[in-house]
């Protein structure tokens with residue numbers, strides 16, 4: 087069962103609203119100098135991010151306060167969200183990531199693979215509840231026919247042409263390309279031409295091959311992840327970007343991961359957002375094998391969100407909190423640590439729930455808007471690509487992320 091730092095400590099850090107100069111004055115000189123550079127718009131170095139990821143006490147208060155000021159300066163008071171549904175169409179997977187509690191072997195009693203009719207039924211239900219997006223990811227199923235991903239996509243787009251399909255992680259793209267004997271440009275181009283709107287930048291965890299060897303030695307390696315993502319960007323398929331923190335990684339790993347994201351974005355401009363994802367340890371092999379020490383939620387999350395806001399400044403504007411991983415209250419407070427996006431309504435999120443997350447699977451539009459408004463911020467429904475959704479439900483053109 088996950089636990090939190092004392093709420094009064096979390097709130098004292100997140101809700102501090104002293105003038106930024108005053109909190110900076112209490113910070114250690116090196117932290118103060120780094121935050122001043124970030125506030126002035128100077129890009130931070132990797133070792134500065136690493137230092138910020140180790141802050142506590144007054145230094146952490148200053149970090150979070152600086153991130154909030156930068157968020158307000160760069161993207162204003164709006165907090166966006168998307169009405170979407172996750173569809174995890176199969177939990178059968180042979181990859182065996184040590185941090186994953188979602189996967190099943192095909193012979194296990196609760197293994198499932200949805201047929202097309204089930205997937206289409208879920209899409210229809212989502213649209214009936216106002217969804218503009220479905221997000222589809224699943225296990226890496228050895229029984230999958232080579233063109234399954236394409237065929238699911240084609241069926242959805244034929245029935246629901248206006249729906250944005252955000253689907254297929256780099257791991258799934260790697261597997262799909264391998265099964266069809268296509269190279270990445272051909273495979274991604276085929277999916278794009280059949281209506282794939284964007285790709286989740288998941289399967290990233292920490293982009294360091296030594297860490298990945300511990301987490302999952304069969305997982306897509308760093309070079310391939312970057313190849314798939316940059317190929318998608320070059321083909322005009324945007325992606326999100328993520329990091330998974332709170333397991334075996336060090337602050338240095340996270341800082342270098344952020345640097346890689348920033349360098350990719352400077353080259354391709356294809357990331358729509360950055361999503362830090364806290365590791366849910368409860369039901370995982372990594373935890374049961376004693377390879378991770380569980381950490382309380384709260385201060386570590388504020389620290390990482392704030393560092394991401396500052397380090398990615400000028401490269402990735404949209405920083406998404408995760409109510410699924412953090413729970414509603416901490417997600418709310420993360421809006422004061424640099425976040426400007428609340429993610430999606432979801433309706434189904436099996437992956438975090440299986441690992442032990444307890445925030446539920448669905449947060450309604452009304453509830454998301456109330457959570458945002460209670461923080462003194464302005465809720466704005468968006469499309470997947472950060473266009474606005476008009477009150478009549480029609481989608482406006484997305485802004486250019488170039």
Ligand code: SF4
Pocket residue numbers: 179180181182183186187188189224225226257302
């Ligand atoms: S994270 Fe994905 S690839 Fe890894 S075991 Fe779980 S479902 Fe399979």
